[in-house]
Amino acid sequence: MPIRLFNTMTRRKEVFESIEPKVVRMYVCGPTVYDSPHLGHGRASVVYDILVRWLKYRGYRVKYVRNITDVGHILEDIGEDRMIVGAKRERLHPMEIADKYTLEYLEAMDKLGNERPSIQPRASGHIMEIIEMVEKLVEKGYGYVVDGNVYFDVSKFEDYGKLSGVKREELIKHRVEPDPRKRNPADFALWKAAPEGYPLRWRSPWGYGFPGWHIECSVMSVKYLGEQIDIHGGARELVFPHHENSLAQTEAYTGKKPFVRYWVHCGLLTINGEKMSKSKGNVVNLLSALEKWGKDVLRMFYISAHYRSDIDFNENAVKMAAENVRRISDVVERVRSMKPVDRPLDEVERKLLEATRRARAEFEERMDDDLDTPGALAVLFGYIREFNRLTSGRDALNAEVKKEVIGFLDMVRRVFGILETRKTEVSTELVEKLISLIVEVREILRREKRYDLSDMIRSRLREVGVELQDTAEGPRWRLLERSGIGFLK
RNA sequence: GCCGGGGUGGCUGAGCGGCGAGGCGGCGGGCUGCAGACCCGUUGAACAGGGGUUCAAAUCCCCUCCCCGGCUCCA
Numbered sequence: 001m002p003i004r005l006f007n008t009m010t011r012r013k014e015v016f017e018s019i020e021p022k023v024v025r026m027y028v029c030g031p032t033v034y035d036s037p038h039l040g041h042g043r044a045s046v047v048y049d050i051l052v053r054w055l056k057y058r059g060y061r062v063k064y065v066r067n068i069t070d071v072g073h074i075l076e077d078i079g080e081d082r083m084i085v086g087a088k089r090e091r092l093h094p095m096e097i098a099d100k101y102t103l104e105y106l107e108a109m110d111k112l113g114n115e116r117p118s119i120q121p122r123a124s125g126h127i128m129e130i131i132e133m134v135e136k137l138v139e140k141g142y143g144y145v146v147d148g149n150v151y152f153d154v155s156k157f158e159d160y161g162k163l164s165g166v167k168r169e170e171l172i173k174h175r176v177e178p179d180p181r182k183r184n185p186a187d188f189a190l191w192k193a194a195p196e197g198y199p200l201r202w203r204s205p206w207g208y209g210f211p212g213w214h215i216e217c218s219v220m221s222v223k224y225l226g227e228q229i230d231i232h233g234g235a236r237e238l239v240f241p242h243h244e245n246s247l248a249q250t251e252a253y254t255g256k257k258p259f260v261r262y263w264v265h266c267g268l269l270t271i272n273g274e275k276m277s278k279s280k281g282n283v284v285n286l287l288s289a290l291e292k293w294g295k296d297v298l299r300m301f302y303i304s305a306h307y308r309s310d311i312d313f314n315e316n317a318v319k320m321a322a323e324n325v326r327r328i329s330d331v332v333e334r335v336r337s338m339k340p341v342d343r344p345l346d347e348v349e350r351k352l353l354e355a356t357r358r359a360r361a362e363f364e365e366r367m368d369d370d371l372d373t374p375g376a377l378a379v380l381f382g383y384i385r386e387f388n389r390l391t392s393g394r395d396a397l398n399a400e401v402k403k404e405v406i407g408f409l410d411m412v413r414r415v416f417g418i419l420e421t422r423k424t425e426v427s428t429e430l431v432e433k434l435i436s437l438i439v440e441v442r443e444i445l446r447r448e449k450r451y452d453l454s455d456m457i458r459s460r461l462r463e464v465g466v467e468l469q470d471t472a473e474g475p476r477w478r479l480l481e482r483s484g485i486g487f488l489k
Numbered sequence: 490g491c492c493g494g495g496g497u498g499g500c501u502g503a504g505c506g507g508c509g510a511g512g513c514g515g516c517g518g519g520c521u522g523c524a525g526a527c528c529c530g531u532u533g534a535a536c537a538g539g540g541g542u543u544c545a546a547a548u549c550c551c552c553u554c555c556c557c558g559g560c561u562c563c564a
Contacts, residue, residue, distance in 0.1 A: 038564080241561050268557085277563085309495085320513050382511065455522095
């Protein structure tokens with residue numbers, strides 16, 4: 001079964017074929033590091049992380065580049081660079097701002113459980129190459145120089161607008177008064193002149209200045225992945241102008257088409273139905289959210305909607321995500337705790353084996369179909385119900401069947417990046433032994449019907465963060481994390 | 490105004506031509522010392538509105554209404 005992806009360029013799902021067999025070159029637009037990462041960054045990062053995980057599961061080697069933009073980005077209305085604005089706000093040098101928020105971003109990425117990209121290049125380290133690309137564009141007649149600024153001449157690139165559907169003639173209308181030195185209002189900056197005393201500028205053939213937005217992605221994409229790549233990702237809001245412009249300048253530069261075979265854009269995130277914005281004061285810091293909910297719940301929240309849909313973050317959505325994580329966690333524990341036995345399969349085990357294989361195939365089918373994570377989850381939950389029904393009351397399972405079930409669940413955990421085994425800071429060997437001892441003693445009490453004491457133990461354990469369940473197969477416990485989700489022991 | 494994406498049961502969220510995905514919740518039952526978890530059943534006349542195509546439409550076409558994003562700040 002081939003993987004299919006929705007390509008923004010054609011607005012259709014297309015069968016995915018990489019340029020080089022079994023190798024995927026993928027570039028994703030990372031953050032501009034002028035402020036703390038928020039839930040939207042988290043969403044985008046998880047979407048492409050899961051895409052990478054899925055491609056790997058399907059046997060591809062993935063070269064995954066995600067940039068850090070630590071220069072550029074002019075705010076047209078106030079005529080300043082976002083990095084500079086951040087620097088003024090915090091009374092720091094722009095590069096201190098970039099450094100601080102780069103580290104915060106990377107920390108959040110790790111805590112979210114994202115696999116690290118192959119390369120995370122920073123724009124500031126590629127000024128030379130940026131200048132070279134701009135020079136070449138001027139040489140080829142796509143760029144023109146005015147007063148130390150270099151603009152891309154949109155009229156020279158006949159394909160302009162092919163990605164976003166924006167019509168060149170429409171771009172004459174504009175919200176912000178364009179620089180009158182541009183030949184055409186739609187022309188965009190490749191290089192911007194910076195005045196004396198501007199804290200973030202580099203020497204160039206056109207004088208001191210800094211790169212235009214868009215150009216760093218073209219440069220780093222070409223440098224690390226080549227002139228033509230398989231996948232370029234980013235949030236939908238980047239389609240225009242960012243990706244339209246990246247595409248134009250890259251294809252103009254290389255003379256090769258297409259620059260990108262599959263443009264894959266994800267939807268946006270709202271908070272309680274509202275767009276997240278500083279002016280509304282509803283920006284949710286990603287590290288705080290991780291602290292509060294834990295990575296599994298956040299990832300579950302992200303994947304419970306299709307990546308191209310917009311997604312709303314609210315209390316109810318998080319509650320449901322936590323419930324879903326718990327449900328998966330429970331079944332993982334349930335099967336782990338079952339004794340593997342070496343004997344022929346009985347009727348139930350045959351059914352379970354078949355159900356497991358079917359679920360795996362259906363899960364794969366959904367994921368292959370444009371990364372339909374909600375559909376894949378539906379398959380998983382249907383399977384969990386069946387598993388619970390079939391195995392109710394059992395504490396042993398044919399070893400091969402158990403292996404098959406665990407294999408499937410491991411695949412789900414690996415692809416979604418959830419419920420990865422890890423020691424919590426309190427879960428030492430000693431703690432585990434002590435809890436087991438308490439549980440054992442409580443079992444004796446229960447046998448003697450001393451329920452007052454056994455119930456007290458259970459509720460007191462819960463107070464200190466240990467959840468205890470009496471099941472048909474015996475007592476089980478788990479450490480509760482902040483999200484209320486953990487592994488049963 | 491232009492470009493794009495949407496409107497599905499109490500909430501969430503797939504489906505994109507043909508038996509009412511799944512999750513959360515509600516109700517009834519089973520299991521259990523109790524709790525939790527789990528299971529079974531169930532409720533829901535679900536597809537923004539109106540036309541049309543078709544043997545058959547949530548799914549395709551047309552019109553209308555509403556929401557969201559982009560139109561040189563944004564993951």
